[in-house]
Amino acid sequence: MSRPCHDMSSRRRVRRGAALACVFAGVLATGAATGSWPEAADGTELTAGGDAGQVVSRSGDPWAAAYSAEEYEEVAQRLDGEYVGTGIAVIRTADGRIEVSEVHAGSPAERAGIRPGDEIRTIDGTGLDGRPVTDAVERLRGSDQAEQAGPGSTVLLGLERDGRAWETDVERARLSVEPVTVDRDVPGVTRIHVSAFTRGSAEALRSAVEALPEGDRILLDLRGNAGGLLTEAADAASVFLDGGLVATYDVYGTEHALHAERGGDTATPLVVLVDGGTMSSAELLTGALQERNRAVIVGSRTFGKGTVQMPSEQPDGSVAELTVGHYATPSGRTVDDGGIVPDLVVDAGEDAEAEARTVLDGLAAGR
Template identity: 35%
Template sequence: MFKKNRTLGIILILFMLVTAGSVGFFFHKAQANQVSELNMFKKLFVIVDLVKRSYVEETDIDTLLTGAIDGMLESLDDPYTVYLPPRDFENMQEEFDGKYGGIGIVITMKDKQLTVVSPITETPGERAGLEGGDMIMAIDGVSTKDMPMEEAVGMMKGEPGTEVTLTIKRKVSEEESAKEPKEFDVDIVREEIELSYVNSEMKTDKIGYIRLSQFIDGVGEEIATEIEKLHKEGAEAYILDLRNNPGGLLSEASKVASNFIDKGFVVHVKERQREKTSIPVYSGITATDAPLVILVNGGSASASEIVTGAIQDNERGVIVGEKTFGKGVVQSVIPLSDGSAVKLTTAKYYTPKDRFIHHQGIEPDVEVKYNPDTEADEQLDEAIKILEDKLN
């Protein structure tokens, strides 16, 4: 009887944790929904109790409940909504702190397949030649079929100096579309990944270049600082490189765009059962009106696409490169009291002209394909040419 009460207690605690962020809504609707919802939780309790008492092998209550949570979230068919056990949540926080042992790639689930969004600049993943859109079929010989994304992240992380082998399937080019995708192994030695999110330099006497690798807290202000520095060095036009930038904080996307747009809206956000919220430019940053080119590719996702869409819709600059990734939804991370968290899709976003780019991506104004057979950066070269023409 004690075990049965303990199991019920754990389920009720779990229920309170999961619903903690929406208690007001839940009790507001309790009269209409409580009978059917309580019956469903009763069913869950009965099944857990049956497994605990009668399954052929001994079971662990935490494993059972984690499986129930995972199954509930997987039923949403949304690769961006996941339960993060304490270690996975810690891993995610480490990445936002900017230092961890690993190979330096950003991954997602796309069409139920573990997929590289982008390698991070100057990391083992980039040096190994991984590309946005590469499908990870196995890690150290272990198939990734049905593998949770957080488990895959944990397998790829590790002590600097150790090796991990990824089995990659890469789609062929449009010209080779009749051929089967290529599949091959890539051996990568882990390093300490210490990220520098904003870098800049002068590309010519008059063209400043800024590389933004991820939208973490503070990068909007950092971009403003770099623009001012480059201006003092003679910059009269700018290139903002968002290639292989997987995104990050929505608030920072607004601030980054505000360095180049002086009025209007950056993005519209739509939550369930709410009107669209239009996010204006950030008044704390003074926008430059200098000519601008944005560089993008298939690894430019989420917040990168918010900035790209805002620049394109406001006709503020020229977008050069390849079609972006196509992630038009926003996630909220809700920490739980045991150190775990839920990452939940809570909104869709639309560009200033109301384009919903989820699974569509943003087409560049000037398409320049990446050419792996040359050391030249043809996309960057085109950006410089466009700005030189504007300045002359």
């Protein structure tokens, strides 16, 4: 989970952490708004009245969130791949530690000497033992500091590496992130990590697949992808499918369907890596590829968030983000109860990526 989620002044902050589930590693804290969003509200009129905080409080919606106009402008920027943060992505290890999984190149965290594998013991003096990853993300983001948590603010991290403990102040800055990264550390396997479904992520995924070296297999890594735009996830499915249904979703009971475009790569061996940080739109893509028999899913059970949120501007300019429906996989399955179970479940402590490569070898041999 990358720390870089923005967090602006919060005159009306209600359940922001859950609804935003910032996106980048774990819960992509690195900055794109999550929660499955259609690209637009399609003109649907949502509950209004007063300010967003009042609307959200009355809704009883566990995924609802309220934003000032300024805060919501930041949300829109995150959907374009921008965020305010330190540049740290974090995960929870099998033994319950909060560990740095990624450090954004050129970020304040990199300049502070923080490396992947460092354990974060405290944030602003608060211990993280037993706390969920989302809590660490919120604290890194500065959600409890209102307007003091913007660019230029700092967060004090207590870190440990190889038995050495130290503290360091890390500045928050405005950063941008590429939602799709590609590496080829193992010959014959191209690993494509999609950290969030922000605008342009599906096209970047398509470009990565089109540039695949001849004979390579694809390891699509959706671990820690907390979601984003439904339309981007559906477009991502088009990269691997030749048309057909990707998912359905409803908006206040009115059904909508998402279909893949024709002409996707249906031949290259494909394994999708998932974990408990795979959420929302990322689960939508996972479910489609699994049920359409296009990919083998490897890893641990996904988070289980199948709700659809849409924003509604209030008379005072604030914005309430409310749940308007749920999405379902091509077979009609919802993921709210239990998430998606991988085809090959990898136990905690085992190397999921190594297992995925073994499956890819088998798929290639069977062609």
